[in-house]
Amino acid sequence: MKVISKKDWEELLRRLSGERAIWAPRLVAGRPLFGPVGEVEQIDPGHVNTLNPAKVRFFPHTETILRFRKEKEGIFFEPPPREDAKALLFGVRPCDARSFVMLDKLFLEGEYRDPYYAEKRENSLVVGIGCNLPLRSCFCTSVGGGPFGTEGLDVLLTDLGDEYLAEACTAGGEELLGTVPRARDCGESDTRRRQELEAACRSRMDPVDLLEGVKTRLDSLYDNPFWDTLFLKCIACGNCTYHCPTCHCFDIVEEAGEEGGRRLRNWDSCMYPLFTLHASGHNPRPTGKERWRQRLMHKFRYYVENFGVSACVGCGRCIINCPVNMDIRRILMAVQELDIPGGAS
Numbered sequence: 001m002k003v004i005s006k007k008d009w010e011e012l013l014r015r016l017s018g019e020r021a022i023w024a025p026r027l028v029a030g031r032p033l034f035g036p037v038g039e040v041e042q043i044d045p046g047h048v049n050t051l052n053p054a055k056v057r058f059f060p061h062t063e064t065i066l067r068f069r070k071e072k073e074g075i076f077f078e079p080p081p082r083e084d085a086k087a088l089l090f091g092v093r094p095c096d097a098r099s100f101v102m103l104d105k106l107f108l109e110g111e112y113r114d115p116y117y118a119e120k121r122e123n124s125l126v127v128g129i130g131c132n133l134p135l136r137s138c139f140c141t142s143v144g145g146g147p148f149g150t151e152g153l154d155v156l157l158t159d160l161g162d163e164y165l166a167e168a169c170t171a172g173g174e175e176l177l178g179t180v181p182r183a184r185d186c187g188e189s190d191t192r193r194r195q196e197l198e199a200a201c202r203s204r205m206d207p208v209d210l211l212e213g214v215k216t217r218l219d220s221l222y223d224n225p226f227w228d229t230l231f232l233k234c235i236a237c238g239n240c241t242y243h244c245p246t247c248h249c250f251d252i253v254e255e256a257g258e259e260g261g262r263r264l265r266n267w268d269s270c271m272y273p274l275f276t277l278h279a280s281g282h283n284p285r286p287t288g289k290e291r292w293r294q295r296l297m298h299k300f301r302y303y304v305e306n307f308g309v310s311a312c313v314g315c316g317r318c319i320i321n322c323p324v325n326m327d328i329r330r331i332l333m334a335v336q337e338l339d340i341p342g343g344a345s
């Protein structure tokens with residue numbers, strides 16, 4: 001572990017920006033958003049959670065996956081131009097970093113490997129900052145994570161005021177820290193401070209385990225009346241899914257003109273009626289009831305079955321951004337408290 005002054009860290013980012021694209025939290029029209037940074041001075045790492053999830057680097061809202069040209073001889077296909085291949089993601093919070101590990105399971109380790117995600121993911125280094133102070137909506141500790149968790153990170157920084165305590169979590173992180181000039185070795189008082197900060201942050205968070213028994217209960221809950229009322233407040237705006245670091249539904253569309261066009265992948269949402277509407281007019285999820293059931297089942301039952309982990313990192317974005325105050329923590333607690341006849345404990 002090393003201790004680096006914030007000034008020296010900035011200097012390192014400035015130097016690295018010559019060889020890698022830097023993605024970090026910055027203010028856009030007064031709102032903290034994660035995205036590419038032109039100048040290191042734009043970086044504003046103090047926000048516990050940016051409005052958008054850091055997955056935008058690997059899985060953007062909209063992405064060209066194919067281009068085509070129409071010529072006399074026929075139609076010719078070509079891959080999209082490659083983006084700046086190497087990147088450094090800075091200021092990622094541990095919940096967002098953990099979401100990368102969950103998305104990797106789907107995009108990289110499942111039956112199909114996604115080349116668009118893989119290229120960006122494999123050429124990136126991820127530097128996170130532990131959370132000294134959680135938001136009221138944060139619940140990473142209730143879903144298997146933590147405010148100083150290292151899953152998905154190459155380096156974890158702890159904000160000590162004018163300095164960062166830096167821990168390498170991977171060989172890539174080790175190499176990166178090896179290039180920092182003027183880093184000093186971490187002393188006993190630094191590690192003690194780090195432990196105190198983590199303990200203080202955890203003490204502000206509810207210690208409840210929101211996953212306890214949920215998967216087993218959802219296994220027997222598909223036809224339960226629970227779903228009949230759960231969705232009634234929901235206005236199907238899709239905010240919960242669009243802000244979620246683990247949601248990954250997408251749609252493929254084509255834009256074509258006289259001379260050619262492109263094929264795009266766009267984020268989509270299971271909360272929209274159109275998402276499952278068949279060309280025949282039939283919709284297997286015709287109301288909010290089926291759509292809300294799908295959202296919960298996908299995150300806490302199907303993802304566990306497919307990948308051994310729930311698809312929620314407790315970032316709280318779906319809570320903050322829901323216009324009708326749907327709170328996924330209360331919904332999970334309601335599932336845990338349901339009286340299921342002859343059912344799960």
Ligand code: SF4
Pocket residue numbers: 240243244245246247311312313314315316317318319328
């Ligand atoms: S479901 Fe909500 S709290 Fe969980 S990861 Fe998605 S946005 Fe964050």
Ligand code: SF4
Pocket residue numbers: 233234235236237238239240241271318321322323324325326
């Ligand atoms: S953010 Fe709230 S209202 Fe909008 S779709 Fe999600 S649950 Fe429904």
